[in-house]
Each structure stands twice: as structure tokens, then as C-alpha cells.
Amino acid sequence: MADHSHGSPDDAVTVAKPGQGGVQKFQDPGLPPHRPRLADVDPRAEKRAERQVGVLFLISIFGTLLFFFGYFFIPLDQTIGTLRLQNLLLGLGTAFAMLGIGVGIVHWAKTLMPDHEIAEDRHEIRPEADRADAEKIVGDILEESGIKRRPLIRNTLLGAGILAIFPAIAIFRDLGPLPGDVLRQTMWDDGVRLTRDPSGTPIKASDVTIGSAFHVIPEGLNEAEHKLEEKAKAVVLLMRLNPESLNPSPGREDWGYDGIVAYSKICTHVGCPVALYEQQTHHLLCPCHQSTFDLTQECKVIFGPAARPLPQLPISVDEEGYLVATSDFQEPVGPSYWERG
Amino acid sequence: MKALSQKRRHPLAAIALLLMGLLLTGGIYAVASNANEAKAQTAFSANDIEEGEKLFVANCATCHGMGAAGTEDGPSLIGVGAAAVDFQVGTGRMPLQMQGPQALQKPVQFTEEQTQQMSAYVASLGAGPAIPGEEELDLEGADPAAGGELFRVNCAMCHNAAAAGGALTRGKFAPTLEGVTDKHIYEAMVTGPQNMPVFNDANITPEDKQDIIAFLNIIEEQGSPGGADLGSLGPVSEGLFIWVAGLGVIIAFTVWLTSRSS
Numbered sequence: 001m002a003d004h005s006h007g008s009p010d011d012a013v014t015v016a017k018p019g020q021g022g023v024q025k026f027q028d029p030g031l032p033p034h035r036p037r038l039a040d041v042d043p044r045a046e047k048r049a050e051r052q053v054g055v056l057f058l059i060s061i062f063g064t065l066l067f068f069f070g071y072f073f074i075p076l077d078q079t080i081g082t083l084r085l086q087n088l089l090l091g092l093g094t095a096f097a098m099l100g101i102g103v104g105i106v107h108w109a110k111t112l113m114p115d116h117e118i119a120e121d122r123h124e125i126r127p128e129a130d131r132a133d134a135e136k137i138v139g140d141i142l143e144e145s146g147i148k149r150r151p152l153i154r155n156t157l158l159g160a161g162i163l164a165i166f167p168a169i170a171i172f173r174d175l176g177p178l179p180g181d182v183l184r185q186t187m188w189d190d191g192v193r194l195t196r197d198p199s200g201t202p203i204k205a206s207d208v209t210i211g212s213a214f215h216v217i218p219e220g221l222n223e224a225e226h227k228l229e230e231k232a233k234a235v236v237l238l239m240r241l242n243p244e245s246l247n248p249s250p251g252r253e254d255w256g257y258d259g260i261v262a263y264s265k266i267c268t269h270v271g272c273p274v275a276l277y278e279q280q281t282h283h284l285l286c287p288c289h290q291s292t293f294d295l296t297q298e299c300k301v302i303f304g305p306a307a308r309p310l311p312q313l314p315i316s317v318d319e320e321g322y323l324v325a326t327s328d329f330q331e332p333v334g335p336s337y338w339e340r341g
Numbered sequence: 342m343k344a345l346s347q348k349r350r351h352p353l354a355a356i357a358l359l360l361m362g363l364l365l366t367g368g369i370y371a372v373a374s375n376a377n378e379a380k381a382q383t384a385f386s387a388n389d390i391e392e393g394e395k396l397f398v399a400n401c402a403t404c405h406g407m408g409a410a411g412t413e414d415g416p417s418l419i420g421v422g423a424a425a426v427d428f429q430v431g432t433g434r435m436p437l438q439m440q441g442p443q444a445l446q447k448p449v450q451f452t453e454e455q456t457q458q459m460s461a462y463v464a465s466l467g468a469g470p471a472i473p474g475e476e477e478l479d480l481e482g483a484d485p486a487a488g489g490e491l492f493r494v495n496c497a498m499c500h501n502a503a504a505a506g507g508a509l510t511r512g513k514f515a516p517t518l519e520g521v522t523d524k525h526i527y528e529a530m531v532t533g534p535q536n537m538p539v540f541n542d543a544n545i546t547p548e549d550k551q552d553i554i555a556f557l558n559i560i561e562e563q564g565s566p567g568g569a570d571l572g573s574l575g576p577v578s579e580g581l582f583i584w585v586a587g588l589g590v591i592i593a594f595t596v597w598l599t600s601r602s603s
Contacts, residue, residue, distance in 0.1 A: 035601075037601075037602050037603065038602075038603050039602075079563070080563040080564065080566050081563075083566055084564075084565075084566060084567070084568055087566070087567060087568065088568060106597075106598060110601075110602040111602045196544070197494050198490055198491075198494055203543075203544075204543070206543075207541070207543030207544060208543075208544075209539060209541050209543075210539075211533045211538055211539040212533075212538055212539045212540070212541060212544060213538035213539075213540075214544055215494050215495055239538070273498065275498040275499075276498050276499050276509060276515075277538050278509060278510065278513065278536035279533055279536055279537065279538045279539070280535060280536045281510070281536065283510055285509055285510050287498060287507070290510075292510055303510070
């Protein structure tokens with residue numbers, strides 16, 4: 001079975017033999033015969049090429065002028081039309097300015113600059129002498145430094161080298177504080193009202209009719225010091241469906257209110273806002289990677305790369321009928337991170 | 342009165358008072374919200390309802406059942422309101438051509454008068470959102486900038502930030518809002534057709550809805566600030582264009598750079 005014959009197993013004729021197909025010594029074919037260009041032999045072609053290069057450079061000049069015309073002479077009158085015209089002129093002007101110079105220079109070099117083939121020979125390879133030289137240099141260094149004869153120097157150098165790495169670890173660790181419990185907490189807490197995004201007005205339970213979806217932020221978010229950071233963790237989607245459609249697990253029966261449930265809007269995959277709610281199928285879809293969550297099964301992942309269900313915000317109503325949270329999320333919202341555990 | 346005041350310290354007095362208060366607020370709320378939903382439905386005449394029922398029986402009852410009570414093939418229409426009928430029939434989504442992931446827009450099958458009559462019939466079955474009138478669709482003084490913010494919070498995730506539409510799960514999609522009339526946008530928000538959630542007046546007030554419609558009209562009028570928008574579909578169409586056209590130009594330049602001049 002050693003030879004890879006293409007014939008039938010009964011065929012005794014071998015196709016490949018050891019030693020066959022060995023590379024013959026490569027013969028240098030030399031340079032192809034020189035072929036003069038049109039511009040080299042015909043003065044009219046030369047003149048034409050010269051004019052072409054000139055025209056290309058003129059196109060570049062025209063492009064630069066077009067840019068400045070667009071920049072200075074298109075009055076921006078707060079309408080999209082003039083802005084679009086200016087954008088177009090700036091873009092076309094820059095493109096002509098750059099391409100005109102580039103194409104012109106290349107065309108010049110290809111048609112008019114001297115055309116002779118040059119071959120640069122590879123210099124000779126001297127492996128043995130070079131290797132011996134390098135070996136000798138390394139040997140000299142070891143010998144002259146005396147590192148073999150002086151163990152004190154060798155050991156202290158080793159110790160210093162190993163220790164010197166540790167400051168780097170400390171410095172790189174300082175690049176950012178570890179998240180601590182920042183990612184575990186949001187603005188939600190017992191009694192915080194659910195309010196509309198972006199107005200911040202509170203929501204009555206009776207406002208949320210079946211089939212509705214409210215985009216929700218915690219009360220006081222608009223006045224918070226780090227508004228965007230807080231919003232990025234605390235946004236919630238509020239939906240109402242038929243209470244019979246929900247199947248809460250033991251211990252989570254009172255996290256909703258009469259079919260109204262609130263779930264974190266931050267995808268557990270990489271943190272895109274999961275806000276595509278289909279009110280008939282009760283599916284929540286993440287637009288980034290198509291993770292799909294089933295609202296009737298506590299936002300279990302039914303499709304896509306997300307690893308965990310969306311965290312649910314336990315809600316209730318206060319004495320005035322407004323929806324309030326009864327606690328923060330019971331688990332960190334959003335995607336996995338190193339310290340999440 | 343004396344008997345009442347004597348019992349005011351009774352242990353159950355607080356509970357009785359609370360019950361009375363709850364009943365009162367609940368009763369007022371029920372009356373108020375019914376009055377809210379019933380508005381503008383008075384425009385339908387008895388004749389409209391009668392004609393609408395005939396049309397309904399002939400065209401819709403196969404799926405929605407007699408009396409619009411719903412069957413396996415179609416939901417009950419009791420309480421969906423005139424706005425839902427006006428949207429679904431007025432945009433050609435109903436009557437459904439065939440069962441599928443979602444009802445598709447197609448040429449409108451009924452005249453405006455027939456749509457009005459069917460709306461009247463369905464509205465007569467139970468209170469629901471009414472067809473928005475002149476007052477609701479008056480965009481005078483609407484704030485498109487505020488509408489844009491509301492659109493990005495509530496609508497853009499499905500309908501795309503430029504209202505160009507987008508994909509949902511299993512063959513469903515949010516349609517583009519280009520060319521949709523103000524009335525149909527308004528009706529879609531209050532009724533939540535198909536898989537779209539409902540955005541009732543308590544969530545997005547009529548003024549907010551007008552702001553959103555004004556915003557949609559403005560972005561449709563003025564077009565894309567950057568020239569050709571390639572469908573406003575984001576990285577898919579833009580990526581396809583730059584990979585095909587951009588790389589094509591680069592390859593053409595490379596071929597020209599390395600070729601010999603004649």
C-alpha cells in the first residue's frame with residue numbers, strides 16, 4: 001500500500017516510484033526581451049501621454065477648488081438640502097484632489113519615465129562562517145561577563161529580574177477599579193416608582209392595558225448624578241398580559257401585579273437593549289444577535305446566544321395606585337463578567 | 342346621621358370607609374374611561390352598523406366567527422374598536438389573503454364607506470379605541486424633536502431609527518413607516534395591530550402621538566442627510582455595498598498599477 005497508484009488493485013503497473021519527481025536544478029531563464037512602449041517610439045504618443053498626465057493634475061486642482069467652493073460658498077440655512085449638497089461637494093472635491101495626483105503620478109511613471117529592466121542578484125549565502133561568528137560572540141559574552149564563575153552576581157540578577165515584573169502587575173491593575181458590587185446594584189429599591197422613559201412620569205397600574213409595552217426608568221433617574229451609567233443598568237420593559245399566560249416559578253408569584261411584569265431590558269448576552277416585544281407570541285427579541293426570550297416562561301432563552309434568562313424586577317403598587325419596585329433585581333443585570341461568579 | 346357618627350369608632354369602620362372610597366374611585370374611573378373610549382363613535386349611524394354587519398358576515402366571519410366572537414383561525418373582535426378595523430382594512434391587511442406569520446399589506450379591498458360601515462359594526466360590539474378625528478390628527482404646534490426622542494425610545498427598536506422597518510422572529514417583521522398615513526400610524530399605536538404592542542393614551546398621550554407623527558413626516562420629507570441611504574438598513578446594505586463596490590475599485594486599481602503600459 002506504499003505507492004499511491006491510481007489503477008485498480010489488480011493492476012501491477014505502478015504509477016509513482018521513489019525518487020521520481022525530484023526537482024531538476026532550476027535554470028535561470030533570464031530577462032524577457034525588452035519591449036519598447038508606445039511613448040518610447042512614437043513622439044505623438046509621448047505628447048499624448050504628457051497631456052493626459054497634465055489633465056489628471058488639473059482634475060486634482062479642480063477637486064481642491066470644488067472642496068473650497070463647497071466649504072465657503074454653500075450657505076448652511078438649517079435645511080437638510082444644503083447640508084447634503086455641501087457633503088457631496090466636500091466628498092467629491094477631496095476624492096478628485098487625491099485621485100488626480102495619485103493617478104497622474106502613476107500614469108507619468110508608467111508611460112514617460114525611463115523604462116529599463118534591472119535585475120538585482122541575491123548575494124551569496126555563507127552559512128558556516130556566519131554561524132561560527134555568532135557562536136563565538138555569544139561565547140565571548142558568557143566568558144567575559146564571568147557569569148559562570150560568579151554565582152553571587154548570577155543569583156542576585158535572577159532575583160532582581162523576577163521581582164522587577166511585579167510593579168508592572170500593580171500598575172496595570174490600577175488601570176481601572178475592579179467593578180466591585182457596582183454591577184450588582186441598580187437604582188431600583190423597595191418603593192421606587194416605575195416611570196416612563198424619557199419623561200419620568202409615574203405609571204398607574206390601570207394605565208397598563210393588556211398588550212401594552214412601557215419603556216421604564218426608575219423615578220429620579222433624570223436627576224441622578226451619573227444618569228447614563230445608571231440608565232444603562234436600570235432600564236426596564238413593562239408589559240401586561242393575561243395573568244393565565246404567566247407561569248411564575250415558586251417564590252416568584254408575587255413579583256408581578258395582575259399580569260403586569262417588568263423585566264430588565266439589558267440582554268444577558270452582550271448587553272444590547274432587548275426591546276422588540278411581540279404582544280401575540282409574548283416573545284422578546286434582541287436585535288443584535290437574535291436571542292429570543294419567552295415572557296410566559298419567565299423570559300427563558302428559547303433561541304440565540306444568550307446564556308441566562310432576563311432578570312425580573314419584582315413590582316407591586318403603592319397606596320396611590322402607582323407601580324413601584326419591591327426590591328432591586330435579585331441578580332446582576334446584563335452580560336457575564338469576571339467577578340459575577 | 343347620629344347612628345353613623347356613633348359607630349365611627351367601631352373596629353370595622355376603617356375598613357368600611359376604605360371599601361367605600363375604593364368603590365367610589367373605581368366607579369368614577371370606569372365611567373371616565375368608558376366616556377374616553379366611546380368618544381367619536383357617535384358618528385356612526387344605525388344604518389352604518391347594519392350595512393357593516395352584512396359586509397362582516399360576507400367577508401370576515403369565516404375566520405372571526407359570527408358576531409365576531411372569534412374562531413380557531415381568527416381572534417375575537419369584540420372590544421378591538423373602530424380604529425383596529427379602520428387600520429387593518431384601510432391598509433389592505435384584512436381580509437387576510439392566507440394564513441402566515443403576519444398579515445401583509447396589499448391593495449385595499451373595500452371603499453372608504455364600506456370600511457367605515459365595518460368599523461361601525463365592530464365598534465357596536467364593545468367599547469374600544471375610536472378612529473382618530475381631525476382633532477387627534479391636528480399636527481399644528483407638534484414638536485418633532487420631542488417626537489423623535491419618543492420614537493427612539495418606544496418604536497425604533499422594531500421599526501428602525503430611520504423608520505425603515507426591521508425583522509422580528511420567525512418570518513414576522515416590523516414594516517417601514519414610509520408612506521403610511523398619519524391616521525394609520527395613530528391607529529396602529531392605539532390598537533397594537535398583530536404583534537405590535539399597544540401604546541394607549543396613558544402611555545403615550547395624544548399630544549405625544551402627534552409629536553411622533555410630526556417627526557415621521559419630517560424625516561420622510563427631508564430624506565437622508567448623507568445622500569443615498571441604501572435603504573437605511575445599517576451595516577447589511579452598507580457593508581454589502583462597500584465590500585462589492587469598494588473592494589472592486591481597489592482590485593481594479595491594483596490591476597492597473599501592476600500592468601505594463603502599452
